[in-house]
Amino acid sequence: MTTETARGSARDRITETAFRLFYAHGLRAVGVDTIIAESDVAKATFYKHFPRKDDLVLAYLDKVDTVWQGQLRAAAEAAGPAPADQLVGLFDALRTACAREGYRGCAFLNAAAESAAGSPVHRRTVRHKRAVRAWVRDLAERAGASNPDAVALGLTLLLDGGLADGALEAAPGVPDAAKAAARLLVTQVNSVSPQ
Numbered sequence: 001m002t003t004e005t006a007r008g009s010a011r012d013r014i015t016e017t018a019f020r021l022f023y024a025h026g027l028r029a030v031g032v033d034t035i036i037a038e039s040d041v042a043k044a045t046f047y048k049h050f051p052r053k054d055d056l057v058l059a060y061l062d063k064v065d066t067v068w069q070g071q072l073r074a075a076a077e078a079a080g081p082a083p084a085d086q087l088v089g090l091f092d093a094l095r096t097a098c099a100r101e102g103y104r105g106c107a108f109l110n111a112a113a114e115s116a117a118g119s120p121v122h123r124r125t126v127r128h129k130r131a132v133r134a135w136v137r138d139l140a141e142r143a144g145a146s147n148p149d150a151v152a153l154g155l156t157l158l159l160d161g162g163l164a165d166g167a168l169e170a171a172p173g174v175p176d177a178a179k180a181a182a183r184l185l186v187t188q189v190n191s192v193s194p195q
Helices: 003-007 010-025 032-039 043-049 053-078 083-089 092-099 107-114 120-142 148-168 174-189
Strands: none
Touching: 010 032, 010 043, 010 053, 010 107, 032 043, 032 053, 053 083, 053 092, 053 107, 053 120, 083 120, 083 174, 092 148, 092 174, 107 120, 107 148, 120 148, 148 174
């Protein structure tokens, strides 16, 4: 086993360091020199993998996307096989996220707030939000919602609002309130009946 393999690849160390620092402190507050020092790589190695800081930010957002969508899908699936139940159950991922030590809100909303509209980073945040909404829309359609677009919009707005509150007030009841509102939306507004 090489030293590189034993310690993890340089790229993995860089992205893990960026994941931790960008989320904790923000994209602008964390400089490349800090990431290089904390990931214990040479400057040349860093720039070989990430020629621009935005390249690293995009890799960070890709990682966040994989983790968050995995958590949403796992929470939905844990609610049972019925799509209507999954639409409400996905909000359990919100509860888990908001309870996490060091929680600072949605990494994508934070990145969007720090990036210029139309920039690669901003476009990546929009792509993530659209992907989540499309998945929720598919669940709503499979649940028999009369207007799956409206259900998806309403539920993702609730989800983003819950994520934002976790960074603002961190009120412990917000995830449960968001889930209750989701249940109400799914059952009463859109003729879908979770059990």
